């Protein structure tokens with residue numbers, strides 16, 4: 001079974017997304033097991049503090065190293081082969097290929113920070129630093145949930161065979177999906193493209209391929225030109 005551990009100060013953040021839709025199905029079917037470890041449980045002072053001011057001054061607070069490293073060591077104790085990923089905007093970019101790589105690992109641990117970030121001395125205890133995009137979230141939890149969701153849906157048996165066949169066809173090439181339409185045939189004056197109503201499957205497939213390639217080219221250009 002796929003075993004993910006989440007190190008966080010807010011385990012309740014994950015309750016709702018893991019209780020819906022595909023993640024819920026995967027957990028109920030015992031395909032995925034997700035456990036949270038509360039970082040605060042590893043605080044070492046009597047106030048159970050997890051953050052402190054940065055040396056050298058400046059705004060914001062940092063996560064203290066002791067509770068974070070304590071939580072990482074607990075995750076490694078529970079699963080000695082786990083791959084520990086720290087979520088941070090300064091990490092390497094998360095991609096579909098990374099999701100595919102992670103689900104092949106024996107286990108994965110996602111470390112979520114709050115405040116201005118982590119004390120740098122914890123990095124020796126993690127295997128990888130990962131970002132979900134060039135923007136700053138108020139904590140690693142939404143980033144960890146993106147990573148977790150994208151992994152769970154790739155686990156064998158989670159999606160039905162029809163859904164996973166669609167997934168395969170564009171995961172492999174890094175090509176975006178084609179545009180989709182359902183009923184009604186005309187919505188606010190906008191018609192479903194004729195080709196999709198033609199019943200000609202070869203033509204439909206060709207059209208979809210062209211649309212997907214055009215989108216992939218156009219949208220990737222838009223992001224790389226800024």
Ligand code: ADE
Nearest residue numbers: 087088089131132137143
């Ligand atoms: N924590 C805050 N922002 C983040 C981001 N963009 N990716 C990963 N972790 C984060």
